[in-house]
Amino acid sequence: MASGDDVTSFDPRRVRADIPQLNRVINDRSITYLDTASTSLQPRAVxxxxxxxxxxxxxxxxxxxxxxxxxxxxxxxxxxxxxxxxxxxxxxxxxxxxxxxxxxxxxxxxxxxxxxxxxxxxxxxxxxxxxxxxxxxxxxxxxxxxxxxxxxxxxxxxxxxxxxxxxxxxxxxxxxxxxxxxxxxxxxxxxxxxxxxxxxxxxxxxxxxxxxxxxxxxxxxxxxxxxxxxxxxxxxxxxxxxxxxxxxxxxxxxxxxxxxxxxxxxxxxxxxxxxxxxxxxxxxxxxxxxxxxxxxxxxxxxLGMANIVFHEHALTGDALTRLELEFQGRVRIIGPPDTTARGGVISLDVDGVHPHDVAQVLDQFGVCVRPGHHCAKPLMRRFGLAATVRASFGPYSLAGDTDVLIEGLAHAVKMFG
Amino acid sequence: MSNLEDLYREIILDHYRSPRNRGELASPPAIRVEGFNPLCGDEIVLYLDVNDGVVTDLKMTGHGCSISQASASLMGAAVKGQTVEKARATILTFKQLMTDHESTLEHDGEPAKVDLRSIGELAALQGVVKFPVRIKCAMLAWNTLSQGIDELP
Incomplete structure (x- = not known):
């Protein structure tokens, strides 16, 4: 009955249930996978x-x-x-x-x-x-x-x-x-x-x-x-x-x-x-x-590509708003600040904390993000950065992933502040 | 969070926030040597004044993560004033610290290869061994120093 393009039929929790790796526990925490831009996770069907x-x-x-x-x-x-x-x-x-x-x-x-x-x-x-x-x-x-x-x-x-x-x-x-x-x-x-x-x-x-x-x-x-x-x-x-x-x-x-x-x-x-x-x-x-x-x-x-766009768009908008509210500029977003013509890849520059340290702290919360230059060094130079911390969404991402990201970032800010 | 606190000891955070021996020395006479970690983008430029076989002064510039920067700062504090021979020995000891398996650090019955009491504040970096990806961050300054010493006339 429900086709893939029917928005109501799409449920990211069902996608999650299809992905074995999302059952892993890392450092006593459920894994929070925010590195889809680097590589996505595979559903059982694959x-x-x-x-x-x-x-x-x-x-x-x-x-x-x-x-x-x-x-x-x-x-x-x-x-x-x-x-x-x-x-x-x-x-x-x-x-x-x-x-x-x-x-x-x-x-x-x-x-x-x-x-x-x-x-x-x-x-x-x-x-x-x-x-x-x-x-x-x-x-x-x-x-x-x-x-x-x-x-x-x-x-x-x-x-x-x-x-x-x-x-x-x-x-x-x-x-x-x-x-x-x-x-x-x-x-x-x-x-x-x-x-x-x-x-x-x-x-x-x-x-x-x-x-x-x-x-x-x-x-x-x-x-x-x-x-x-x-x-x-x-x-x-x-x-x-x-x-x-x-x-x-x-x-x-x-x-x-x-x-x-x-x-x-x-x-x-x-x-x-x-x-x-x-x-x-x-x-x-x-x-x-x-x-x-x-x-x-x-x-x-x-799943329906239109559903994926809709879902990731909502997650991205929510994350951008909350990161801004939560950190009041202490965490700078390196990319468009709103969801106009932008996807679910969010690069962050945490004031005073090196991306590798941020990622290390996040790992303790089971959060997988990518620190580094992301194989885009001319772009990094353009913005005077050596590296960023990048969080990215996939069809299996939930707003709860952003909760854990923010919790981990707050810990990093406190620790190095 | 016990692991994280093993890595980011207070001494490390202190050296990261207030790095020692930052700056440059006129080169020549100082030896100037650069280190670079292409994977992370960590960079260090080290200046060494060596007179009569003694590292009489040392300064550094660069940027990187807390581990690379704190390690560099701790290294400077350790080797400044040492003879070149003693500095070489300190480098070797530090390299050993970075290759000691964590089990030898944790179990009382198994003595670690490095006597932690003999290395002062450098011992704060022993937690890095539990984070293999970060060992190269801690080693950057030391490899750069090693290269600088090798270039001594």
Whole structure:
């Protein structure tokens, strides 16, 4: 009766009950998991799908003809179908390349598409709020091709500074930006940026690592050209990432890693690469991880992405308000202060207390947060910070998690005050 | 909270809030050496004046967590005025303290490798061993000092 998109059917306590790790007790406290932006926890449906695969139908894919091999191939390709549906890939599963993680997806983008299409005089435009995964591969490409890497600045209120964007777009061939900052929680205006890129004759790539699991993502509606994301931040396992681009672009991309599986033919005088996604999937792929990702996608669809957005939005608004009230500026939020175009990633700077000490105190309360630079050092430098403490929500988070966070933060403030 | 109080002893919090020997020395003649913990972003710059085999003065700048900063401050207080040979021995003793398994610190029958009575306030840092991720924070200043001593002419 209740569909996934029926708001009343969504209950985070039921999601919690599906996640074995949330039963753990740490330092005599129930675990309070607030590190979903780093990696999400897995529901039983994902763990069981992977176990069933290994117990019953493990075999190599695309090779043998015996029954379990056929089943393994069907399970692997079924995951590709599920992922294609999840982001509404217009060309279906033929546009979904499985990688190891977002970082590998960006390396595929830079080293295959980038190396073939970019050279001296061309520009890749990224932003100051990018994860290192969307910066370092471009610097590496610059070393080999002479392409220029340019940055969109970030405003004092933690948004992309688009005030001079037309000048920044000069000679840009690729605009590569995050859909949601893994430090600030800022959601970027992807649809607007896609229009802008296309008006300037450029393509647009979106780092969906943070955004895909926390908002509906439709690549046709957004009109983007590349979408890169990873399984373990969307309730799936580690070791599986996704690279999506339109079929026409994928067909012209040269192979990336070479070896078995990615070829149509190999002779003593050379090789012919395979066509389609397998051209980019050299070697035995992460089959069980793909199966797990497929299960995660179905699980998220069952919850309803609109419900997840609604739930996390409410939690974030509540947390931002309470942190401000409770600490009166002693705890500064490094990110947009309200829920307008921002997701459930909350970076904190506790006055006079180093992030590692804050996180250590929070650990005593069973609270899992991430201290550090979050692989976004240019952004940290922009705001004169070495590190922040980051708390982040998932569909299994509750307002009670914020209670424990505040209790722990108050203890840290008192201890070091 | 017993664990937490093991880690954040009052001496450590005191050295974090009021670090000793902060500042710079003219270099040269002082030896200037930098330490960096890329994982946490902890940084230290250490200045050493060494005359006739004695660490006659020592200053430091930098930033980091309470453990890295308190450890640096405690280290400065410990080695300032020591001979270089004694400072080397203190570094070794501290490294040993950071590798002593916690069981040897807690059980009376098992003597710890380091005699805590011989190391004064540095003993306050022994609780760090129970938090393996933080050992590198405590070691930063000591590794930097070690490097500085190795650079002595």
């Amino acid at each position: 763990l069981e799908a992977m176990t069933r695969y290994y117990e019953l139908r493990h075999a190599n894919v695309h090779r043998a003809v015996y029954q379990t091999a056929e089943e393994a191939t069907a399970a692997y390709e079924g995951a590709r179908d599920a992922v294609a549906g999840f982001i509404n890939a217009p060309g279906g599963s033929g546009e979904i390349v499985f990688t190891k993680n977002v970082t590998e997806s960006f390396n595929l983008l830079a080293k295959s598409w980038g190396a073939a299409n970019l050279g001296p005089g061309d520009v890749v435009l990224v932003s100051e709020m990018e994860h290192h995964a969307n910066i370092v591969p471009w610097f590496q490409l610059r070393e080999t091709t002479g392409v220029e890497v340019r940055f969109i600045p970030v405003t004092d209120d933690f948004r992309l500074d688009l005030s001079d964007i037309d000048a920044l777009m000069k000679d840009v061939k690729l605009l590569s930006v995050t859909g949601m900052s893994n430090v600030l929680g800022t959601i970027t205006p992807v649809r607007e940026l896609a229009r802008l890129a296309h008006r300037h004759g450029a393509l647009i790539a979106v780092d969906g690592a943070q955004s895909v699991a926390h908002a509906p993502t439709d690549v046709v509606d957004l009109d983007v050209d590349f979408l890169l994301f990873t399984g373990h931040k969307m309730l799936g396992p580690t070791g599986i990432g996704v690279f999506w681009t339109r079929e026409a672009i994928l067909a012209d991309m040269p192979p990336f890693l070479g070896g078995g599986g990615m070829i149509a033919d190999v002779r003593t005088d050379g090789y012919t690469p395979a066509s389609g996604p397998t051209r980019f999937e050299a070697g035995t792929p992460p089959i069980a991880e793909a199966v797990g990702l497929g299960a995660a996608v179905r699980y998220l669809e069952g």
